[in-house]
Amino acid sequence: QVQLVESGGGLVQAGGSLRLSCAASGHTFDRYGGAWFRQAPGNEREFVAAITWSGDRMRYADSVQGRFTISRDNAKNTMYLQMNSLKPEDTAVYSCAATLLGGIYFQTSDYTYWGQGTQVTVSS
Numbered sequence: 001q002v003q004l005v006e007s008g009g010g011l012v013q014a015g016g017s018l019r020l021s022c023a024a025s026g027h028t029f030d031r032y033g034g035a036w037f038r039q040a041p042g043n044e045r046e047f048v049a050a051i052t053w054s055g056d057r058m059r060y061a062d063s064v065q066g067r068f069t070i071s072r073d074n075a076k077n078t079m080y081l082q083m084n085s086l087k088p089e090d091t092a093v094y095s096c097a098a099t100l101l102g103g104i105y106f107q108t109s110d111y112t113y114w115g116q117g118t119q120v121t122v123s124s
Contacts, residue, residue: 001026001027001113002024002025002026002027002029002032002098002113003024003025003026003113004022004023004024004096004097004098004113004114004115005022005023005025005115005116006020006021006022006023006094006095006096006115006116006117006118007020007021007023007118008020008021008118009094009118009119009120010119010120010121011121011122011123012086012120012121012122012123013122013123014086014087014088014122014123014124015085015086016086016122017082017083017084017085017086018083018086018120019080019081019082019083020036020080020081020083020094020096020118020120021078021079021080022034022036022078022079022080022081022096022115023077023078024077024078024079024098025077028074028077029072029074029077029078029079029098030053030054030074031053031100032053032098032099032100032113033050033051033052033053033098033099033100033101033102033103033104033105034050034051034053034070034072034079034096034097034098034099035047035048035049035050035051035070035096035097035098035099035105035111036048036049036050036070036079036081036094036095036096036097037094037095037096037097037108038090038092038093038094038095038120039092039093039095039117040091040092040093043092045095045108046061047061047106047107047108048060048061048064048068048081048094049061049064049068049069049070049081050070050104050105050106051070051071051072051079051104052102052103052104053074053102055071055072055074057103057104058070058071058104059104059106063089064083064090067083067084067085067086068081068082068083068084069081069082069084070082079096081094081096083120086120086122087122088122088123088124089122090120090122091120091121091122092119092120093117093118093119093120094117094118094119094120095114095115095116095117095118096114096115097111097113097114097115098111098112098113099111099112099113100112
């Protein structure tokens, strides 16, 4: 079993950048595929980005393609989400998730382990 803790959220102006981190503990993180999801008030949780356990493949939601980059450092048991050119519509609680499944997955039901979330607020 793995525990996940996010950090790096905050308040930023439109056009700015933030880097979120997801620190894993309790088990070696390199066995797990990872992803970031987000949930804005009144909306369902939505897929943002995913990465395989080895980091060799990534996928992104259309709304963040070209602006966000998911990465991981298995030696540090940490996954990252670099967010550039932020927009007010990116405002949400961002959560990281992990799965023992081997590929890229887009549904919340495919992920077993979740962090508590970190708030990202983008002002216009």
